[in-house]
Amino acid sequence: MDKTQLELIRGTLDVLILKALAWGPLHGYAITSLIRRQTDDALLVEEGTLYPALWRLEKQGWVEAEWGLSANNRKAKYYGLTANGRRHLRAETRTWEAYAAAVGKMLNATSPPLAEEG
Amino acid sequence: MPKIPMWRRYARLLGPDPAADVKDELRFHIDAKVDDLVEQGWSRHEARHEAERQFGDIQSVQDAGERLGREMDRNMRNRDFWGACAQDFRYSLRTLRKDRGFAIITVLILALGIAANTAVFSVVNTVLLRPLPFPESERLAWLASGRDLIRKGTGGGGDDLSNITYTVAAFEEFQRHNQSFQQVTSYNPFLANGEFLLTGQGEPQIVDAVLVAENFFPTLGVEPMLGRNFLPQECRKGGTPAVLLSHAFWQRRFAGDPAILGQAITMDKQSFTVAGVLPPTFDFGAVFSPGTKIDVYVPAVLDNMRNWGNTLAMVGRLKPGSSIAQAQAEADILFPQFKAAHKEWWGDYVSRITGLKEFVSGKLRRSLIVLWSAVGLILLIVCVNLSNLMLARAATRSREFALRSALGAGRGRLIRQLLTESLILSSAGASLGLGLAFALTAYLARQGSIALPLLNSVRVDGAALLWTLLITVAVTVIFGLTPGLNISSRNLQGALKDSGRGTTAGQTHERLRATLVISEVALSCVLSPGDVAQRGVYSGRRGGRRRRYAPAGPEPQLGVPRQRQGLRQRGDSRCTGPDRDAGLSGSNGHAPDGRPRLLLAGWSEE
Secondary structure, eight states, X not given: OOSSSOOOOTXXXXXXXXXXXXXXXXXXXXXXXHHHHHXXXXXXXXXHHHHHHHHHHHHHTXXXXXXXXXXXXXXXXXXXXXXXXXXXXXXXXXXXXXXXXXXXXXXXXXXXXXXXXX | OOOOOGGXXXXXXXXXOHHHHHHHHHHHHHXXXXXXXXXXXXXXXXXXXXXXXXXXXXXXXXXXXXXXXHHHHHHHHHHHHHHHHHHHHHHHHHHHHHTHHHHHHHHHHHHHHHHHHHHHHHHHIIIIISXXXXXXXXXXXXXXXXXXXXXXXXXXXXXXXXXXXXXXXXXXXXXXXXXXXXXXXXXXXXXXXXXXXXXXXXXXXXXXXXXXXXXXXXXXXXXXXEEOOOOGGGSSTTSOOEEEEOHHHHHHHHTTXXXXXXOEEEETTEEEEEXXXXXXXXXXXXXXXXXXXXXXXXXXXXXXXXXXXXXBEEEEEEOTTOOHHHHHHHHXXXXXXXXXXXXXXXXXXXXXXXXXXXHHHHHHHHHHHHHHHHHHHHHHHHHHHHHHHHHHHHHHHHHHHHHHHHTTOXXXXXXXXXXXXXXXXXXXXXXXXXXXXXXXXXXXXXXXXXXXXXXXXXXXXXXXXXXXXXXXXXXXXXXXXXXXXXXXXXXHHHHHHSOSTTOOOOHHHHHHHHHHHHHHHHHHHHHHHHHHHHHHHHTTOOSSOOOOOSOOOSSOOTXXXXXXXXXXXXXXXXXXXXXXXXXHTTTTSBOTTSOBOOGGGSOOOO
């Protein structure tokens, strides 16, 4: 694996997983490949962090798991968003966007801010 | 997502298995990756190798998964359990509200049963279980002189004062020669000797005093709250008379004024200096002479009492490390020696040494245990009655239960429902009962005239609360489970087919009810003789204190036959040897007035 690959900021993985499940239940492997493809291979989720994160989300009640059959007929554990998980995803998305916008404003700044009045 | 095949439903037949789940999930991940890699042209063997390499430390992930899985499983079970409990609870409240009469009667009956049990336990705890209210009280011992008399059955039992007391000479000899005791002290248990007429400030008043040896309070470990203990010169013949006040008397007569210290008060026209005030926690009557209140403590001038006969009750504090048995063995040697040395002694004073605690509560042990069992039986009767009520109710509710089990409620769930109902009822009963018990014990603790030792310190404490909790749980289980087992074993179909009205109780129903009634009658049969025996404990109330309100003569009228029964009945203490007294005081189990003495209770005061 490349060192250039982006390291996920802690807490980001959770929201990525939730987002990946927004279109419907998926099993763990499908989640990694969805995130990889969606981000054009920029984000590679390691298995060693994915599964503990999934289980943590399950414990918190944001996703729920169910056994099902995969496309090639193997039994696989499918994770789906719960209503709580959907709400959490919305809230986290807002937070993340605000954060990214703020960081972006800072990093893209071309001149120092105007002196504050008073 | 494809549907789960039928067989998967049985995979968890033996309960959840988080470990297997985790393993399956991770294996699927590897397999899926291998498939992808093979599609990209890898050989299957290399693909598997690569997939496992990419995964990294699979074992630690698996461990973490198992831990989380177990936790979740536990949480889920807890949630299910408490959810069901809350459901049962709400449902029970609803049904009980519908059946308000039943609920109220049940709670009241339970409250009475539990109040009786808690109150009696508080008394038992105070009298039998808790140590005496003195520092290191387990080292305090009581000496009774009349062991031979008691053994031969000629004495009037342990409560006959002349049979347990010593002469001044015997006391002094023992005090001087024994090795087992750190200190030996004594007091004069013939309380009638200690009535004084207090004159001076305010109304003349009879005060009850007890004559105690100089080292009485130090031996017990009681420090005066104000002032000091007796001085040696206050205990000598011709010394300066002094007095210690009990806390209650100090409050009552002197309004708690500390200025009384060092002042003189006049009792029987004699002047006594107030040396100090004892702490409120010390109640002589509660320990040594139940049912009496002592106002003042006067030093016993031993030289004056030398010719009074058996007048001193001995209490000792054992040396650390020496036991009652050692003290007893020593006393068995010492007293015959004293007797040999003093030809003029009446008795041989062969003594029996017991723990002071045993002296205080030993006589009551049996009756209190009987009382304790009696209230326990009452509680059992309460349970039986309530089971019966529940059963009658269950008969009318059988359709409801049949319906519930037809809808899938398991037997366990129905029993749990009944247990929840009984738990609600018994908790309500217990809270009400505790309130009653608090009131009852508070009332009892103020009844100084009931001849129960340590009564002043009776209260509902932590142990009593624990006891209440215990019996509440027991009650819940007993009266919740009896009808529960019955209901759940009933024929479902039969109950459903029965129209709701007039459901005929099945055979088992009848049998259970018959058993309940029979056991109830049996319990009552046990209780009624027990009840008679018990009256001994509470008949210790003295019919008002008949005081000698005659103006005090130059001498207290000692030795005059008094109306008082019991301890003071044998008030003529100056001339009683053990042998004389045995004949005088109705030692054949009858008080002098011919009334049978309730020996079980130990004291025979009217």
